[in-house]
Amino acid sequence: MTDRVVPGPARRRRRPTKRGVVLSERLIVETALRLIGEHGADALTVRRLGLALGADPSALYRYFRGTDDLLLAVADELIGRSLATWRPTGDWREDLRSLGLRIHAGALTHPQAAVLGACRVTGRVHEIRAVETILGILCGAGFPDPEAVRLYHAFVDQTLAFAALDAANAALPRSAREAEAEVWRTTYARLPAATHPHIAATSRHLVTQMPRSAYPLALDLLLSAAAGRLGR
Amino acid sequence: MTDRVVPGPARRRRRPTKRGVVLSERLIVETALRLIGEHGADALTVRRLGLALGADPSALYRYFRGTDDLLLAVADELIGRSLATWRPTGDWREDLRSLGLRIHAGALTHPQAAVLGACRVTGRVHEIRAVETILGILCGAGFPDPEAVRLYHAFVDQTLAFAALDAANAALPRSAREAEAEVWRTTYARLPAATHPHIAATSRHLVTQMPRSAYPLALDLLLSAAAGRLGR
DNA sequence: ACCTGAACACCGTTCAAGT
C-alpha cells in the first residue's frame, strides 16, 4: 500500500487477455468507476468487473490484493477527479469552503464508491496532494502548526463523513429513499403535540429540511468557529 | 416501516422452532447485536443469525422484510441504548455536547451495526424520542423554529456521520487498521520538504493527531458557532 | 509471466411443503 506513492514503472511482458484486452491498474480502476456509475451500488463485484473488462475475475488478483485494495484505488481516483480543476483564490475561508463542497459533490457523483472509500486513508497520490493543499491553506491563514493539524483533521473528517453519509443515502435503492421521505411526511408529521410538542411545532420545517444535505451548513459553522479561533 | 412507532401487540399463536426457541422481533434484534459484538463486521448474515437463534434462516423473513429492515431495527436499538441513561442539565450547549458524545460513543461500542445504520431514518421509537429531545433543547435555548430545525439537522447528521466514519474505522480488520497508522508514520512522514512542505513541517503532529477521532473538536466548533448565532 | 478454469466456502431470498 505504501509503495503506491510513485506508481512505479509498468509491469513487463503483459499478455493480452483471451478477449484481447491488455489489463492495467488504470484500466481496472476506470472500469470499476464506470461500472459503479452505470449500474449502481452492488455492481462492483470482482466477477462483474472481470466480465466488464473481458478477463477472468481471478486475473484481477495480479493487480490488487483483493477487493479492499481495489477500493482504495477507486477512492483515490475519485479524490483526484474532484480536485483536478480546483484553483485557490488566496482567501483561506473561501478556499476551504470550495474544496469541501467539491469533495462532497464529487462523492455524490459516485455515491457507491464514496461510501465505501471515504473512511480509509489511501496513502495514494491524489490523497497526498489534497492533504498538502489543505494544510497549506490553514498554515497560510496563520494557524500555528498544532492547531492547523487539528483543524485539518476536523475539516477533512467532517467532509468525508458527510460525503459518506449523503452518498450512502443517494446510493439507496429508489424504494428505500422514498420510504425515508415518507417517514418525515407521515410518521413524524403526524405525531401529536401532546406527546411530542417540538416535533409537532416544527414538522413543517422538518419535512422540507431533512431530505437536503446538512453539509453546507455544517461546513459554514466549522469555518466560522475556526475564524473565531484565529483572532485569539 | 411506519407502523413500528407503536410496536403493536405480539403476534398470536407463536410456535416454537425445531430447537425450541420462540422467535420475536426483540429476540432477533438482540441476537443480531450480540452476534455483531462477538464476531465482528461480517458476522451479521441471515444464515448465521438463523444458526445463532436456533431457527431456519428463512424464518426471519416473517419478522423483517429483509436484511435492510433488520438493520434499521438494530440501529434504532443502538440509539435507545445510548440514550437510556442520559439526563439533561438545562444548559443547552452542555446537553447537546453530552448527547452527541454519547451517540458517538454508543456507535463505537458496536461499530459494525453503527456503520450500517447511521445513514438511515428509522422512524422507530428510540429515534423519535431522540429527535424530540434534541429539538426541545434547541427551541429551549431560544433558537426560532426554522433555525432550530437547521441546527438540529447539522448536529444530528454530523454526529451520525462521524459515528459512521469512526465506527467504520474501528470495524476494520486489525491488519487494515495497522496499515492505516503505518501510512502516516511512513508514507506521509517521509515526504520531502521540497515537494510537500506543509506535510513535512507538521508530520510529527499528523502522526499523533490522525489516529484519534476528530469528532469532539468538530462538535465543539459546531456548538461554538451555533452559540455565536444565538446572540444575533 | 500472466491468464484461465475449476473448486471451495460462502451469500440473500423465495416458495412449496410440512406440522
Add this chain to the structure above:
DNA sequence: ACCTGAACACCGTTCAAGT
C-alpha cells in the same frame, strides 16, 4: 399460522494447470 428445506442465483478467493 408459522417454520422448514430445497432451490436459485449469486458472492470472494485460491491454486494447479495451461499458454
